[in-house]
Amino acid sequence: MYTHEDLSNLRSNSLKLQGWIRQQTFSPEMEKTLRRFSSWEVSELIFRVNQSTFRGKLAADPSLPAGEVEPDGRQRWFSLDEINELRRRLKINKKSLLPYRPSGQRAIRCAIANFKGGAGKSTVALHFAHAAALDGYRVLIVDFDPQATLSHSMGLTDVSEEHTVWGIMARDLIRETERMNDGPVGAETGAALPQRHLPDAITGLGLDALRVGDFIRPTSWPTIDAIPSCANAAFVEFASAQYRHLNPDWSFFAAVSRYLDQIPDDSYDIILFDCPPAIGYQSMNAVFAADVLYIPSGPGYWEYDSTTSFIGQLSEALEDLAYGFDTTLPTGNMALPKAFYDIRFLLTRFEPGNDLHRAMYDAFRKVFDGHVADSAIEMTRAVEQSGRFLNSVYEMDYRDMTRETWRRARSTFDQAYEEFRAVLVDAWTKMEAEQ
Numbered sequence: 001m002y003t004h005e006d007l008s009n010l011r012s013n014s015l016k017l018q019g020w021i022r023q024q025t026f027s028p029e030m031e032k033t034l035r036r037f038s039s040w041e042v043s044e045l046i047f048r049v050n051q052s053t054f055r056g057k058l059a060a061d062p063s064l065p066a067g068e069v070e071p072d073g074r075q076r077w078f079s080l081d082e083i084n085e086l087r088r089r090l091k092i093n094k095k096s097l098l099p100y101r102p103s104g105q106r107a108i109r110c111a112i113a114n115f116k117g118g119a120g121k122s123t124v125a126l127h128f129a130h131a132a133a134l135d136g137y138r139v140l141i142v143d144f145d146p147q148a149t150l151s152h153s154m155g156l157t158d159v160s161e162e163h164t165v166w167g168i169m170a171r172d173l174i175r176e177t178e179r180m181n182d183g184p185v186g187a188e189t190g191a192a193l194p195q196r197h198l199p200d201a202i203t204g205l206g207l208d209a210l211r212v213g214d215f216i217r218p219t220s221w222p223t224i225d226a227i228p229s230c231a232n233a234a235f236v237e238f239a240s241a242q243y244r245h246l247n248p249d250w251s252f253f254a255a256v257s258r259y260l261d262q263i264p265d266d267s268y269d270i271i272l273f274d275c276p277p278a279i280g281y282q283s284m285n286a287v288f289a290a291d292v293l294y295i296p297s298g299p300g301y302w303e304y305d306s307t308t309s310f311i312g313q314l315s316e317a318l319e320d321l322a323y324g325f326d327t328t329l330p331t332g333n334m335a336l337p338k339a340f341y342d343i344r345f346l347l348t349r350f351e352p353g354n355d356l357h358r359a360m361y362d363a364f365r366k367v368f369d370g371h372v373a374d375s376a377i378e379m380t381r382a383v384e385q386s387g388r389f390l391n392s393v394y395e396m397d398y399r400d401m402t403r404e405t406w407r408r409a410r411s412t413f414d415q416a417y418e419e420f421r422a423v424l425v426d427a428w429t430k431m432e433a434e435q
Contacts, residue, residue, distance in 0.1 A: 032155025034220045035397055036068065036077035037134075045410070046083060046134050049092050057090055064089060080133065081222050087136050099136040099269075100425055102432055106265040106333075107140065108424045111290035113275035113283060115313075116306040120296045120348030120377065122149040124416075125274040130394040131417035133223045137269040140216070142227045142256070144286045145276040146234035151226060153390040154219040159230040162207060163215050165256060165282055166236040168227070171207040172255035173243045174198060176330075178208075180249060196247045212262045225268075240281035252281060253321055257289035257332035270424065279313050287314065288321070288334060291427050293343045294420070297364070299350050299357040299376070304364065307345070341427035343371050346416065350376035375415035380408055 037046070043054035058064055058076075065082035069075075078086070087097040112125045122145070129139045143150045144165050151159060161167065177196050216225050244252055260271065273286040287293065297307040322337030345368050351357050365372045393413055398406035 032220045034080060034222075035395060036079055037083065039067065039076040039078070041398075042078055042083055042086070045414075047087070047090075047092070047097055053092065057092075061089075083134075084136060084223065097136070099421075100428075101137075101269050102428050104265070105428055105431060107263075107268040107271045108292065108427050108431070109260070109271040109273070109290045110292040110294055110420075110424065111273040111275055111286045112294045112296065113273070113287060113310075113314075114295050114297060114307060115277050115279055115283075115310045116297065116303055117277040119277075119298055119303065119307075121145075121277070122147075122153065122274050124294065124296050124346060124348065124377065125150055125272050126153050127392045127394070127413045128417055128420055129224055129270075129272055130221065130392045131413060132270050132421070133221050134394060135417075135421065137223070138267070139221075139224045140226070140263075140268040140271045141224065142271065142273045142286070143229035144282040145229055145274055146231055146236070147276070148229040148231060148233075149390075150274040151228035151230070153392070154221075154224070154226050154228070156217055156219065156226055156228040159217075159228045161230055161232040161235075162205065162210075163217075163227075164229050164233040164236075165227065165285065166233045166239065167207055167210065168215055168259045169236065169240060169252065169255040169281070169285065170202060170205070170243070171210055172258055173247065173250055173252075174203055174208040176250050176255075177247050180247070196249075198246055202243075202246075212259065215259075236282055237278075237280045251331055253284045253288045254331040254334065256285040257334050258330065260289055261332045279310070279317055284317060284321070287318070288338055289332070291341050291431070292423060293340050294346055295344065296346045296348045296377075299347050299354075299360045301360065304360060341430045342423050344373050344420075344423060345371055346373045347376035349379045351379055373416065373419050375412070375419050377416055378408075378412040380405070380412065 039054065040051060043049050043051045047054065058066065065078065065085050067076035067078040067082060070077070090097055110128075112121050112128075114121060125141060129141050132139050141150060141154070142165065148156075148159070151157070177198055181195050215227050217228055219226050240252060244250060273290060275283045275286045295307060295311070297303045318338050345364055347357075347361055347364060350361065361372075361376060393406070393409045396406060396409075400406075
């Protein structure tokens with residue numbers, strides 16, 4: 001028989017080996033670093049220009065970043081900072097290389113959610129974040145999943161639960177409760193509203209004093225920041241249920257939305273949420289704060305069945321929020337009932353030569369007409385390796401495998417990202433039209 005003590009011992013053994021595990025996946029210093037990108041990648045895959053054109057631009061202006069030259073002089077390698085400097089200064093055929101970003105608008109937010117484990121949520125979030133960064137966007141990723149796969153993939157392992165989404169929600173509870181207690185009087189009776197008291201176990205943590213930036217961590221990618229997660233944040237679902245009991249009027253589902261509203265509009269371009277495989281307090285915060293909802297799913301019947309259940313339960317949960325709360329409660333910049341600019345289903349682990357996968361792809365398109373991404377994420381050897389080593393395909397060096405293997409893996413994410421970017425741009429356009 002095994003008890004909690006055995007589970008604790010297993011965890012202790014795991015913690016002892018964490019350093020060794022990190023050495024297998026990250027650098028020997030246990031820090032994840034971002035590789036440089038070759039002039040071939042920069043010209044043809046990032047800027048989408050001819051190599052000779054790119055070389056000509058560099059030769060014409062010695063003040064441009066020159067990168068690092070290989071010993072044989074055949075190839076230059078550029079950091080992401082250098083790539084972004086080139087993007088700001090170069091024009092090709094009189095056209096800017098900067099990505100589309102409407103002025104005066106806040107970052108567009110996308111939740112990547114499904115309660116089916118293994119659907120590829122973290123993989124999609126990681127690759128979309130990296131593709132967007134290579135596209136010139138500034139990205140904030142928010143890891144809502146206590147499994148912390150996305151956080152670990154970004155090299156963030158030393159995380160305390162106070163600086164996760166749980167800390168944001170607890171901070172919001174304290175501040176919202178104080179705001180309610182400071183409120184004047186009841187509207188109808190003119191009597192003072194009852195005071196709501198939170199225990200010292202919550203107020204004594206000092207979370208209400210944390211600033212917005214205290215929850216945000218830099219990553220090895222200079223234009224990607226993260227609000228990470230950790231295993232200790234798994235208790236957030238239990239804690240949130242307790243918090244709602246302490247203050248039933250707390251609009252818990254809007255806690256993260258209210259937090260994000262405090263970030264200056266021009267700090268980021270895209271905010272990505274990696275959701276846990278469940279519909280709970282964390283995932284509802286992510287969904288409510290999102291402008292766009294992306295739902296990854298495997299190409300099998302059981303994945304399709306689970307995805308159908310997910311959107312059904314999500315619909316019921318959002319309906320409860322829409323009509324179960326006083327609409328005068330603050331919900332940040334999001335309104336009730338909750339509405340998305342777009343909803344997309346994205347097939348993952350797709351094998352084009354598999355008859356069942358093709359049939360399920362056709363079924364998804366028939367059932368969710370107009371909401372299925374045209375570009376599925378194909379399962380290739382390089383894609384499989386990227387998941388194993390907590391790296392995206394964009395971080396993998398093509399010299400470690402055949403260039404064709406690497407390029408095929410990259411192309412599947414490139415195509416999915418280009419479609420994703422078009423969805424976000426369209427959402428930005430709709431957001432502008434509302435103002």
